[in-house]
Amino acid sequence: MSSAARANRDLLWQRVAIATPYLWLLLFFLVPFAIILKISLADPIVAQPPFTPSFDDEGALAVSLDNFRFLLTDKLYAVTYLRSVVIAGIATLLCLALGFPMAYGIARAREETRGLLLLLIVLPFWISFLLRVYAWMGLMNNHGVINNTLIWLGIIDTPMQMMYTDFAVFVGLTYSYLPFMILPLYATLERMDLDFVEAAQDLGATRTRAFWDVTWPLARPGVIAGCLLVFIPAMGEYVIPYLLGGPESLLIGRVLFDEFFVNRDWPLASAVAVVLLLLLVVPIVILQRNQARDAEGEA
Amino acid sequence: MEHRQEQSSKATGARKDFIRIRNVSKHFGDFVAVDDVNLDIGKGELFSILGGSGCGKTTLLRMLAGFEIPTAGTIEIDGHDVTNLPPYERPVNMMFQSYAVFPHMNVEKNIAYGLVKDGINKDEIAKRVDAMLELVQLGDFRRRKPAQLSGGQRQRVALARALIKKPKVLLLDEPLAALDKKLREHTQFELMNIQYELGITFVVVTHDQEEAMTLSSRIAVMDKGRFRQVGTPKEVYEFPENRFVAGFIGTINTFRGRVTAINEETISVHSDELGLSLPALGKHAVEIGQEVDIAVRPEKIFLDRDRPTNDEDTILQGVVDDLGYLGNRSLYRIRLPGGRIIQASSQNRRRSVTRFLEWEDKVWVSWRPRSAVVLID
Numbered sequence: 298m299s300s301a302a303r304a305n306r307d308l309l310w311q312r313v314a315i316a317t318p319y320l321w322l323l324l325f326f327l328v329p330f331a332i333i334l335k336i337s338l339a340d341p342i343v344a345q346p347p348f349t350p351s352f353d354d355e356g357a358l359a360v361s362l363d364n365f366r367f368l369l370t371d372k373l374y375a376v377t378y379l380r381s382v383v384i385a386g387i388a389t390l391l392c393l394a395l396g397f398p399m400a401y402g403i404a405r406a407r408e409e410t411r412g413l414l415l416l417l418i419v420l421p422f423w424i425s426f427l428l429r430v431y432a433w434m435g436l437m438n439n440h441g442v443i444n445n446t447l448i449w450l451g452i453i454d455t456p457m458q459m460m461y462t463d464f465a466v467f468v469g470l471t472y473s474y475l476p477f478m479i480l481p482l483y484a485t486l487e488r489m490d491l492d493f494v495e496a497a498q499d500l501g502a503t504r505t506r507a508f509w510d511v512t513w514p515l516a517r518p519g520v521i522a523g524c525l526l527v528f529i530p531a532m533g534e535y536v537i538p539y540l541l542g543g544p545e546s547l548l549i550g551r552v553l554f555d556e557f558f559v560n561r562d563w564p565l566a567s568a569v570a571v572v573l574l575l576l577l578v579v580p581i582v583i584l585q586r587n588q589a590r591d592a593e594g595e596a
Numbered sequence: 597m598e599h600r601q602e603q604s605s606k607a608t609g610a611r612k613d614f615i616r617i618r619n620v621s622k623h624f625g626d627f628v629a630v631d632d633v634n635l636d637i638g639k640g641e642l643f644s645i646l647g648g649s650g651c652g653k654t655t656l657l658r659m660l661a662g663f664e665i666p667t668a669g670t671i672e673i674d675g676h677d678v679t680n681l682p683p684y685e686r687p688v689n690m691m692f693q694s695y696a697v698f699p700h701m702n703v704e705k706n707i708a709y710g711l712v713k714d715g716i717n718k719d720e721i722a723k724r725v726d727a728m729l730e731l732v733q734l735g736d737f738r739r740r741k742p743a744q745l746s747g748g749q750r751q752r753v754a755l756a757r758a759l760i761k762k763p764k765v766l767l768l769d770e771p772l773a774a775l776d777k778k779l780r781e782h783t784q785f786e787l788m789n790i791q792y793e794l795g796i797t798f799v800v801v802t803h804d805q806e807e808a809m810t811l812s813s814r815i816a817v818m819d820k821g822r823f824r825q826v827g828t829p830k831e832v833y834e835f836p837e838n839r840f841v842a843g844f845i846g847t848i849n850t851f852r853g854r855v856t857a858i859n860e861e862t863i864s865v866h867s868d869e870l871g872l873s874l875p876a877l878g879k880h881a882v883e884i885g886q887e888v889d890i891a892v893r894p895e896k897i898f899l900d901r902d903r904p905t906n907d908e909d910t911i912l913q914g915v916v917d918d919l920g921y922l923g924n925r926s927l928y929r930i931r932l933p934g935g936r937i938i939q940a941s942s943q944n945r946r947r948s949v950t951r952f953l954e955w956e957d958k959v960w961v962s963w964r965p966r967s968a969v970v971l972i973d
Binding site: 490492493495496497498499500501502503506510511514515 | 661662663682683684688689690692694696698700709710713714757758761
């Protein structure tokens with residue numbers, strides 16, 4: 298093969314490599330999103346599919362923002378969005394509070410044991426997610442393992458109500474998403490040079506002070522990545538609140554599901570999804586712009 | 597340089613045991629990193645701990661800084677026992693080998709860090725940061741982040757940050773290791789100037805003998821957790837006390853032999869390998885028949901085309917096996933009749949394109965009895 302041909306081939310491969318993730322995004326994110334967006338601008342009808350076409354018989358554009366207007370007028374949606382943000386936010390903080398010491402411990406463990414500890418963190422993924430949530434039901438039931446043990450020990454007389462409360466939802470969310478917090482945190486902490494902490498101590502900072510002055514700010518990229526990885530899926534989580542939460546713990550994932558499958562109001566469900574996406578995307582874009590600016594300051 | 601070192605120890609009143617290290621050991625499990633070490637370092641000294649990797653020098657430095665607590669023994673600084681004090685309570689600051697300049701703070705904030713932790717008021721901090729920036733000539737870079745600085749500049753930030761608290765002792769871990777040759781020479785003199793100006797006691801850890809020789813007022817040569825010799829650079833180089841020190845610092849030719857005569861001012865050592873007696877000047881604690889090494893530095897060896905006439909000298913004949921021209925001097929490897937190769941070096945005093953010696957030239961090798969070092973252990 299001539300060198301020109303080889304260069305051509307290399308260039309082609311390079312383009313394929315760059316194009317693949319874009320193609321992936323286009324096919325599995327942008328196109329579906331465009332469809333959802335289109336449906337959200339339609340009206341529901343009893344038909345197949347259950348929404349009005351975007352163009353009427355004369356070929357004129359037939360879209361309306363009615364669904365979005367409805368989201369604003371019915372307080373249920375605003376309250377549910379807010380509740381979802383709060384619940385996902387608290388679950389994220391719980392994951393951070395639990396995950397940071399764990400990631401720190403693994404990053405500072407001896408090199409031989411780190412692999413094993415990381416394996417233990419991801420091990421639960423080998424079992425179906427649904428099974429693990431059911432296992433928590435078995436643990437937290439009124440006649441579950443936890444209540445039975447506490448009664449047997451004489452600590453309580455009557456079972457504590459854990460299932461079908463926000464508490465159970467937090468347990469479920471924190472348990473399920475903890476690995477997503479630990480892994481990026483570990484990656485950041487493991488790379489961090491211990492000299493920075495020692496230098497801070499050498500200059501008069503106590504261990505605690507050195508942590509807040511040096512370790513925490515240097516771990517920020519990992520903290521942000523971990524929080525996003527937990528917060529985003531927790532926001533739209535459907536299964537955990539459905540199985541563990543009470544009837545009153547209505548989250549946006551549940552609303553979305555009900556609008557689609559119970560009410561068969563596809564346009565309104567689509568509008569709920571579009572707003573959810575915007576709620577998630579806007580803060581991420583702001584965060585990323587901040588980080589880019591920080592990086593520029595350092596470069 | 598030497599003159600200045602003498603002066604600085606005089607000027608500071610020369611408290612000889614400003615740092616007192618007594619019977620200090622450090623064990624990591626079964627491994628003994630530092631083994632029952634004693635050392636006094638004087639006030640205002642620029643002291644180097646020199647040794648290969650794993651010799652325990654870094655552990656000793658970390659015990660001085662407070663990052664490791666000795667398994668046994670005590671460390672005193674300026675009359676106060678600091679053995680068990682945490683790093684943040686010691687009158688000691690350290691410049692790390694990696695510099696450890698905080699990447700998320702600019703130059704100014706890095707330098708001010710130690711003072712902020714001490715709760716010094718803002719005006720005082722600003723004043724002292726300005727003075728430090730001037731000392732290390734980084735005034736124009738005060739708002740820069742570390743990533744925007746060169747390696748040499750980052751090192752100066754690390755130095756300023758460690759000096760701003762006016763520590764009683766500054767610890768430097770391999771201070772020049774990460775710099776290129778030109779910058780290294782420059783920084784070396786800068787460090788010495790700063791040390792002289794501030795009169796702070798410097799303890800340097802290094803594996804680089806040249807660095808230790810030029811920087812320090814005294815050197816401790818360390819091996820397997822123990823000091824093998826403590827002395828001025830001259831003492832350590834010219835009068836090594838044992839084979840390890842002789843071999844570790846610089847190049848040296850050694851000849852095994854047995855003591856055959858002990859006179860008033862010299863001893864004689866017979867080498868079977870060379871088939872002759874090697875005289876060495878000085879009194880030594882040896883007995884007749886004891887096995888010792890006679891060692892000679894390459895630059896103490898004379899090379900001549902004609903047989904030298906001074907009969908007191910050790911004189912051998914050999915052939916040039918290899919030679920290297922280094923600009924300022926030349927290195928020679930001379931093959932002796934028995935096949936043994938010794939190293940010699942000479943200054944290139946004359947400017948010439950032709951060589952004084954060529955490969956396979958016959959050459960006379962000689963050295964003075966006083967150049968010969970007797971090594972017992």
